Amino acid sequence: MTFVSEHAQGIELRGLTKSYGDVPAVRSIDLSIAPGETVALLGPNGAGKSTTIDMMLGLTRPDSGTVSLFGSTPSHAVDAGLVGGMLQTGSLLDYLSVRELVTMVASLYPDPLKVEDVLELTGASDFASRRTTKLSGGQTQRVRVAIALVADPELLVLDEPTAALDVEGRRDFWNSMRAVAARGKTIIFATHYLEEADAFADRIILMARGRIVADGPPTEIKAKVGGRTIRTTLPEVALADLSALPGVATAEQRGDAFTLTCVDSASSDLALRSLLSGFPAARDVEVRGAGLEEAFLNLTGDDPDDFTATSAP
Ligand SMILES: Nc1ncnc2c1ncn2[C@@H]1O[C@H](COP(=O)(O)OP(=O)(O)O)[C@@H](O)[C@H]1O
Numbered sequence: 040m041t042f043v044s045e046h047a048q049g050i051e052l053r054g055l056t057k058s059y060g061d062v063p064a065v066r067s068i069d070l071s072i073a074p075g076e077t078v079a080l081l082g083p084n085g086a087g088k089s090t091t092i093d094m095m096l097g098l099t100r101p102d103s104g105t106v107s108l109f110g111s112t113p114s115h116a117v118d119a120g121l122v123g124g125m126l127q128t129g130s131l132l133d134y135l136s137v138r139e140l141v142t143m144v145a146s147l148y149p150d151p152l153k154v155e156d157v158l159e160l161t162g163a164s165d166f167a168s169r170r171t172t173k174l175s176g177g178q179t180q181r182v183r184v185a186i187a188l189v190a191d192p193e194l195l196v197l198d199e200p201t202a203a204l205d206v207e208g209r210r211d212f213w214n215s216m217r218a219v220a221a222r223g224k225t226i227i228f229a230t231h232y233l234e235e236a237d238a239f240a241d242r243i244i245l246m247a248r249g250r251i252v253a254d255g256p257p258t259e260i261k262a263k264v265g266g267r268t269i270r271t272t273l274p275e276v277a278l279a280d281l282s283a284l285p286g287v288a289t290a291e292q293r294g295d296a297f298t299l300t301c302v303d304s305a306s307s308d309l310a311l312r313s314l315l316s317g318f319p320a321a322r323d324v325e326v327r328g329a330g331l332e333e334a335f336l337n338l339t340g341d342d343p344d345d346f347t348a349t350s351a352p
């Protein structure tokens with residue numbers, strides 16, 4: 040097998056599972072990511088994002104299941120410079136300038152990028168001679184990306200890279216990451232901001248309580264997570280009739296209770312009007328903005344041990 044076709048295998052997680060004592064952090068995750076994809080792992084705190092990422096980077100050993108990065112184990116892939124990781128925690132070496140630090144990291148790898156190019160790409164050139172202790176939050180994050188990038192990895196893994204940043208800092212950060220994505224790298228990042236996942240990822244993997252509860256393009260995930268839900272009680276109506284209403288993205292049924300999901304307020308207005316005119320028997324009608332937490336509950340159902348995704352048939 041050639042090196043190129045190994046790269047073409049991308050990232051494969053199979054049955055990946057990890058508990059901490061009694062706490063199941065990650066419960067049998069299966070996932071394939073193709074080279075060049077930009078993927079967001081989206082989920083609330085405690086969803087298992089960091090545990091998944093740490094297993095992908097070979098920093099945490101799974102209880103069971105496997106990780107394959109471009110056909111290699113995580114530790115081989117990391118040693119070969121195929122993977123750059125930016126963890127949620129960890130500080131920079133503090134007695135160096137930014138340029139010295141990135142240069143030092145570059146020297147650990149067989150075929151690094153030019154330090155000046157990496158500083159430019161991550162927007163760190165302007166403060167490259169500053170000591171790492173004198174940086175703002177946004178500058179620190181750029182340096183952490185520079186460190187992850189300088190080995191010229193095929194895969195960049197970022198755990199909540201903008202958590203410490205304000206709105207402006209977040210925008211600047213993602214602007215510099217666009218330049219990285221444009222080089223054809225595979226990027227996986229964890230976030231609990233839907234807007235961030237939507238703005239930057241090609242694909243969103245929604246995690247809750249250690250499971251993947253949805254996986255698809257941002258428009259599809261937004262429909263489940265960022266939209267509005269209409270609930271109503273309506274006897275003797277077929278689910279298909281409600282899912283066909285204008286403005287309805289997905290519909291679910293539990294007995295006589297229906298939950299209609301709409302991508303935004305305009306479509307929920309439309310859906311509500313057609314619901315009330317088409318089905319005057321509708322009772323207990325309730326319209327809500329579906330925040331992330333709410334959406335996770337919808338997606339994961341009521342049974343705490345059964346977290347399978349639901350959607351209209
Ligand atoms: N080192 C650890 N020791 C004990 N429990 C942990 C540890 N790391 C994570 N957990 C638990 O595992 C679950 C998933 O955590 P984590 O992967 O950090 O989620 P996320 O990154 O999505 O916030 C949480 O319930 C968390 O408390």
Ligand SMILES: [Mg+2]
Pocket residue numbers: 088089090127198199229
């Ligand atoms: Mg985390």
